[in-house]
Amino acid sequence: MHMISHGHDENKGSKTYAVQQEEKIGASTCADCRIHGCWEEKPKKLPGNCPGRKKELLEYSLKEYQKSENHRFFVTSSEIEKMGYGQWTRIRETIEFCKRMNYKKIGIAFCKGLREEAKVLVKIFRRHGFHVVAVMCKSGGVDKAQTGVEEEMKLHPGEFEAMCNPIFQATLLNEQETDFNLAVGLCVGHDSLFYKYSRAMVTTVITKDRVLAHNPVGALYCAESYYREKL
Structure with missing residues (x-):
């Protein structure tokens, strides 16, 4: 496995060392491509x-x-x-997609921190005629320590702290035989486990970012300015 540190490219007119090494090992570097011939039917150069x-x-x-x-x-x-x-907004696109796929039962796996947003989302989907099964991340009420999380890594060490339970969320929705599942603000990594264990296909409606009002792309817009030293 090749680990390459990119860092900032101060010389935008030439390839960074990292890009050169990626090309050397045959890694695809589409983000650095200046041709994007894949947009053309018969690209002249790749x-x-x-x-x-x-x-x-x-x-x-x-x-x-x-x-x-x-x-x-x-x-x-x-x-x-x-x-x-x-x-159409992403939520509208999701609704129309579910309708065209003739889905009837929609699963929603949501974060405790977005329970109000989830409540609104459920209301909207019900208004469009869908049967909704919604499961919050803390379902089951299991302390984080039971899964091996050290006390000092809790938000409040020494206290009961319910774990996020994405596998349980997926399993519950599997049991309910949902046609399609929506992920709403699940933590980084927890969302991955939910995708892995969900039998139904999944789309993400909200991506969690506790700092940027759940708009992670905002950090990229400021990556060369305000967030340059924070990323």
Whole structure:
């Protein structure tokens, strides 16, 4: 496994050492590409480490889209992109997607810190005719220490502190046989475990960021200014 430290590129006119090393080991560096020929039907030029050159992987991926469990899902996603492009919010897109997929039962796994937002979300989905099953992260009321979290790593050491329980959230929604699940503000890593254990497909409606009002991209907008030394 190659660990590469990027840091800030003071010389924007040349490749950073990190990018050079990534290219050397054959890693795809689309974020550093200045060509983006993949947007064209017949690109005249592609970087040596362009993912588009991996024909076997590309062919495999295209075949996977034709599988019954993937085909309609992907096509519907693309239709939603066309129908609401630049007009619909993410929540509206999610609602319309669920309707076009004929989903009836929607699961919502939400963070305790966003319980009011979850309440509003549930109300909206019910108004659109969906049956909603909502599960909060603290469900089960299990102390963090029971899973191996050290006392000093609790927010309040020495006190009972209910753990976030994403596997339990997923298992409960699996039991309820939800058609589609929404993640609402789950912690970094906890969200990953929820995705892993959910039988139904998952989309994220809200991404948690306790500092930026759940708008993590805000840090990127300020990455070269106010947040330069904080990232």
